[in-house]
Amino acid sequence: MIVSVASGKGGTGKTLVATSLALSLSDDREVQLLDCDVEEPNDHVFLQPEITGSKAVSIPVPRVDEARCTYCGKCAQVCAYHAIAVLGNHVLPFPQLCHGCGACSYLCPEKAITEEHRQVGVVEWGHSGALGFVQGKLAVGEAMAPPVIREVKRCANRDGAVIIDVPPGTSCPVVEAIKDSDFCLLVTEPTPFGLNDLVLAVETVTKLGIPCAVVLNRVGVGDLGVEEYCRQERIPVLLTIPLDMEIARLYSRGIALVAGMPQWKSSFLELFGRITEIVDERSRSSKR
């Protein structure tokens, strides 16, 4: 079962929830934590994993053979990302903008375009105790996170539990990270900002057909807007975490919540139990 941990807003506690959920489960079952926040992966800070392997992630970008090119402009017309331009008798590829879709090389009537690999990041894997760990790292200055996220997810072992730490927001990297999940936990905070971005995140997971529930973090600040919204939309709030100095202190020192405050482990196990119930119920009702 794959459970992704997402949020609309950044800084709501995705990493806190993902690391503690994975650590709590790893005591008595097979579980992997995939850090798909490839622009700023930080789960490793809390897990101190032993990295045992890595692999470069590349995307195919066009290489133009000017001897064959007739400057017809077909490649520039078909590129949805404006990553290649043709002007008079110049053809200009912009590899930083290329998504690696291959349309230009496939559709070039002169077969003047071949593909070469451009590295955009790296995937690393290893373990932290019994917990399996995989993370992606997007190279500094690169903009194409989805290819790196895809490679991280390729390492998922679906026989066990898989927890995915998703990047913040609702854009392409988020969709890439959460799609094919069995369940999505949305971590938010009880503030107008938290609510605004939660609504966007709910719209995104709903469109992807993934069941979701909310974890409300830093309870004690803000207002009741998030709770009212969840009640109206019938989105279960499966866990609340208070605004607490000790939790903040542990986090700032790079200590996972359940490592520093083991009394939280039962809450995370209960959280996973509720998720399993919802996923099972859903699969039963879809079979009916």
Place this chain on the structure above:
Amino acid sequence: MKIAISAAAPGLDAQVEPRFGRCQHFVIVDLGSMEFESLENSGAMAAGGAGISTAQMIAEKGVEVVLTGNCGPNAYRTLSAAGVQVVTGVSGRIRDAVEAYKAGKLKASAQPSVGSHHGIA
């Protein structure tokens, strides 16, 4: 000779728009006759590569010089490949900018004036 000016609105009395790739309009002026054409920039809302697609569109119009506020590296490289000169740092009314160019008061830039994504609002 035709020059293109990034514009906040159509017509010669509009203001010069400081952005190139994501500006809403262009006014293209024939310096000999002072006849002009206003066009909307369909590339203004592009998810990415706005400077490149706008530069390609301007080059295809047969323009030789662009007057604008700022021009990023991708747009600059594309315009240069097409042999289009770029004058940055231009502001004020389009009619006045064209007159200043005709009077030789504006000089082409040898490099982009800003980094990538500068014009994203």
